[in-house]
Amino acid sequence: xxxxxxxxxxxxIEGTGYPLAFKMQQGTERPAVLGDGEARNVFTVESRQMAxxxxxxxxxxxxxxxxxxxxxxxxxxxxxxxxxxxPLGFFxxxxxxxxxxxxxxxxxxxDIQIDDLNIDLLNGYYIIGSFxxxxxxxxxxxxQIVARVFSPASAADISALIRDAVKASPGMDLMRTxxxxxxxxxxxxxxxxxxxxxxxxxxxxxxxxxxHAAPPAPLGGANDLKDIIWKTGVVQDGVxxxxxxxxxxxxxRIVRAVPGHSVLLDPAGVTETDTYxxxxxxxxxKVKSDERIDMDQAPSGLGHxxxxxxxxxxxxxxxxxxxxxxxxxxVRLVQHxxxxxxxxxxxxxxxxxxxxxxxxxxxxxxxxxxxxxxxMTIAANTCYLHATxxxxxxxxxxxxxxxxxx
Numbered sequence: 001x002x003x004x005x006x007x008x009x010x011x012x013i014e015g016t017g018y019p020l021a022f023k024m025q026q027g028t029e030r031p032a033v034l035g036d037g038e039a040r041n042v043f044t045v046e047s048r049q050m051a052x053x054x055x056x057x058x059x060x061x062x063x064x065x066x067x068x069x070x071x072x073x074x075x076x077x078x079x080x081x082x083x084x085x086x087p088l089g090f091f092x093x094x095x096x097x098x099x100x101x102x103x104x105x106x107x108x109x110x111d112i113q114i115d116d117l118n119i120d121l122l123n124g125y126y127i128i129g130s131f132x133x134x135x136x137x138x139x140x141x142x143x144q145i146v147a148r149v150f151s152p153a154s155a156a157d158i159s160a161l162i163r164d165a166v167k168a169s170p171g172m173d174l175m176r177t178x179x180x181x182x183x184x185x186x187x188x189x190x191x192x193x194x195x196x197x198x199x200x201x202x203x204x205x206x207x208x209x210x211x212h213a214a215p216p217a218p219l220g221g222a223n224d225l226k227d228i229i230w231k232t233g234v235v236q237d238g239v240x241x242x243x244x245x246x247x248x249x250x251x252x253r254i255v256r257a258v259p260g261h262s263v264l265l266d267p268a269g270v271t272e273t274d275t276y277x278x279x280x281x282x283x284x285x286k287v288k289s290d291e292r293i294d295m296d297q298a299p300s301g302l303g304h305x306x307x308x309x310x311x312x313x314x315x316x317x318x319x320x321x322x323x324x325x326x327x328x329x330x331v332r333l334v335q336h337x338x339x340x341x342x343x344x345x346x347x348x349x350x351x352x353x354x355x356x357x358x359x360x361x362x363x364x365x366x367x368x369x370x371x372x373x374x375x376m377t378i379a380a381n382t383c384y385l386h387a388t389x390x391x392x393x394x395x396x397x398x399x400x401x402x403x404x405x406x
Contacts, residue, residue, distance in 0.1 A: 090308030097289030097301025238280025
């Protein structure tokens with residue numbers, strides 16, 4: 001991965017002509033955490049800042065899964081180019097994909113026929129305080145979920161199915177459980193001890209600039225789904241307004257709503273989610289996830305989730321560098337996010353868990369160590385998805401069976 005300082009074509013999403021998401025490397029087998037057994041897999045994201053708020057992520061789905069490249073951007077309210085989904089959209093789509101995977105897996109284990117399935121899932125976020133003053137704190141809100149199932153099964157069976165699927169989803173656990181995420185920082189190639197966040201005790205990560213000598217390119221002959229990530233052309237009514245940088249009043253909230261609607265493209269486990277930021281003038285993007293254990297033509301929901309967390313954190317870093325005019329550049333990171341499943345989907349004991357994210361941040365610049373760590377810490381405090389992982393947010397779930405609420 002190259003620096004963005006010289007603004008090469010490969011520092012722009014549109015510069016290479018590649019799709020917004022593609023497979024870089026074929027895995028030997030999908031991570032077992034996507035299946036119906038007991039498993040633990042660590043998803044690793046390598047990400048770098050590109051031009052403006054554009055970012056590129058390389059997502060490794062466990063040690064044996066495929067490697068995917070994804071691109072993200074911010075909307076015009078933040079001064080982005082609006083060419084790729086915003087980070088919170090990745091997280092929303094990932095929740096859809098992972099939850100649908102658990103629904104389908106439990107239904108199969110219990111011999112419950114599913115004729116069709118779609119989900120509405122709304123995430124909410126807000127910030128209190130000032131981003132510019134450095135006292136801003138981000139917060140997440142419980143997800144609002146409506147699961148619509150079409151099936152000849154009884155209402156009792158479908159209610160239990162959805163309840164157990166929520167419990168079995170590692171993605172949902174990212175919201176339900178409070179995590180003490182860990183951090184490492186490398187300034188101009190040297191690791192420093194983190195003092196203002198929980199210091200990672202993991203070995204040094206490899207700088208993505210050293211790992212990737214050239215920008216990622218699609219794997220030749222890969223059988224990817226068409227339009228894994230695509231901009232639909234649908235835009236929310238109104239004109240995008242510049243986002244404020246925080247509140248002057250401590251108790252005032254700047255709320256961000258992220259709706260998503262998913263449909264089942266393939267009953268074996270392929271989902272497509274339409275997601276957008278609930279503001280005037282915001283574009284809709286559709287994101288496909290592939291949960292099939294024996295095939296991977298798109299990233300899994302957990303892959304999209306992991307990417308969203310990394311991308312959201314990097315957006316906050318970029319905003320603070322811009323507004324404080326810090327002489328810091330070359331933002332990139334390596335993030336490890338473990339996911340775990342245990343129990344049996346047939347009997348209600350199946351449980352999905354996440355573990356704390358371990359983020360290794362790489363920065364280059366002329367500022368002192370304290371300024372680099374201040375940047376890292378303020379970004380963590382204002383990152384909506386780190387806030388979501390820090391909180392305990394039990395989702396609010398409603399279920400409809402064949403068009404009737406149950």
